[in-house]
Amino acid sequence: MKRLVALTMVLLTAGCGARIEPTAATDTVTVTNCGRQVEYATPSRVVTNDTGITELMFALGLADRMAGYVIGGGQADDVDSSPWKADFERVPNLGEQITKELVQGAKADLVFAGWNYGFSESTGFTPDALKDLGIATYQLTEACRNGVGKQRGIMPPLDALYTDLRNLGSIFGVEAKAEELIAGYQNQVSAAEKLVRHKRPKVFLYDSGLDQPFTSGRNAAPHDIIGKAGGDNIFGDLDDSWTTVGWEAVVARDPEVVLINDYADGQATTPDEKRAFLESYQPLADVPAIKDKRFFVLPYAALVESPRNPAAIEAFAKFLAES
Template sequence: MRTALAVVLVAVTGCGATVASVPEAVSPVTVVNCGREVTFDRVPSRVVTNDTGITEMMFALGLRDHMAGYVVDEGNAVDLETSPWKADFEQSARLADKISAEVVQGANADLVFAGWNYGFSESTGFTPDALRGLGIGTYQLTEACRNGVGKQRGIMPALEALYTDLRNLGKIFRVENRAEELVSGYQRQVEEAGRLTAGKPRPKVFLYDSGQDQPFTSGKNAAPSDIIGRAGGDNIFGDLNDSWTTVSWETVVERSPDVVLIVDYADAQASTAARKQAFLEGFAPLANSPAVKGKRFFSLPYAALVEGPRNPAAVEAFARYLAGLG
């Protein structure tokens, strides 16, 4: 289908904004998303995004004008305050705290960009199949693609998932050059960060998201595992073939982490990273772990630790922290 839509890309760089024209789309584009070919016969113009990392991918590509709005949970206030794309968030419509069919229909969406457990869920009935039945297209976050084992998620390392999504979105929105510029820059940043800890001992790192009865953490397929590994550490749950998942405190204690990386967002039991650290420091079973004894805690915003354009900077920040441990 021919589209008469003219698109303008605003690419934000550290030196200011640059503007580039994007050609009118004249032919369908097909990308592979979560193992399936998906064809777009026009450039989406009313996209609804769910979650901060997903939304920031659109902003990084200069696609704010293609969005009907975004959905971000109220617990992610730190993300919005610390975002390199804070101005884009402020100039875009925040549609709701929780995504639903009613929200995206109310926004007259032609595409929903979300992921399994990043908005899509059988328990709520908000799924790609359900949206297809409403005539609304979907693009799924690659970090959260299901891998064929039950509801386990993850089909590639998280940074590779980021590059895959940026390139796919570049094709869908006809901004391939901008996508390649971002990917090349991120790859250089990650490579340079890795040099900070090259040849140094690799500390065992426990990613603590939330949970006091049982901790919620990162298996090998969620972004923190790749970030930790590229920064010079080893995720203590890097043997779990899953994305974000719940484990037992007994296993955390047994694996004796040297460092704890805390996800800074408000959950049901702790509203700040400092409160999460205080809980861990006061949690008796962990008292003899090297991380607690050495007070080795580091925190990053939620948006830096889910797939998104803050991931490369997260690698650099954590690598600098680990390099400073001696």
């Protein structure tokens, strides 16, 4: 989208000469976010929710446009491992739970979050509620609802990443930086795909859950991470992003590799605890991935939409090629 700048020139005549003075300029841009045309004034006090969303801002060099970020307690390791750790240290950490009161207190002029990445009807923290307070919102494309209940995802995950980078580039006037990042990520993904073998193993993404597993459908980042790295997501037929399934479905789809999300949530919180549960859970005993002990771990911030996705594809591609 082209940046639209309204500039009024006033002609003032004095004596035998004349001078031209500009009035105040208004800078706005319109982008498509979650299927809707949305107009933005250039933000200067952004509040983000979640590690991956925050790192999108940092990757674009926009730390100085932020009033702060909100991340859950289970994401502390992601901050420690982040390529943008220095930005996390200098931008204010506003807490672990995003609320209307928190963003008002930060004097936010834009909230960058997503459904189940901060936005939720159950808490009353929604784009409509923030609009009533005069606060603009940008929704993470991976988390856009697709019109079927609360299911999320309207495009392939990497396309969602590139869409958000381009939209943010337009909103903040850093289009060249956005295109530079996208070109680099596309080259990184292409290089990883050259490692792919002819045989594609079936992969189960295990996020959390003992009674029922939480996993990735085709609209969440793990689907493209698995696919571009040379595997097949066993739940790639589900038109959703992150979703709950049954253990019976996992057994029936017979995965050959388990990709574990390093995210502290639920009863099994560490990768070792998750692996120990999977190896001890009797219904999985005959599943090839469990029998062959083929596990790979990636951090949470690499498995949600984020600028870490291409590096995650590269790392998983190397694992699949060598194992």
